[in-house]
Amino acid sequence: MEIAFTGTRHINSKQALIIKDKLQEIAQIDATWHVGDAMGVDALVRIEARRQIG
Numbered sequence: 001m002e003i004a005f006t007g008t009r010h011i012n013s014k015q016a017l018i019i020k021d022k023l024q025e026i027a028q029i030d031a032t033w034h035v036g037d038a039m040g041v042d043a044l045v046r047i048e049a050r051r052q053i054g
Helices: 015-024 043-054
Strands: 004-007 032-035
Touching: 004 043, 015 043, 032 043
Parallel strands: 004 032
Antiparallel strands: none
């Protein structure tokens, strides 16, 4: 499976917590992640992916 992430360039702290929770769920799926390089959601996904992978 392949999963692509994209979203707004500006997120607040409440939105960031929601996104982090969902990413923990998504990380349980055997999939290749495709992430953009913009600020906001893309940046948060990149940071969380690195954190979860180790």
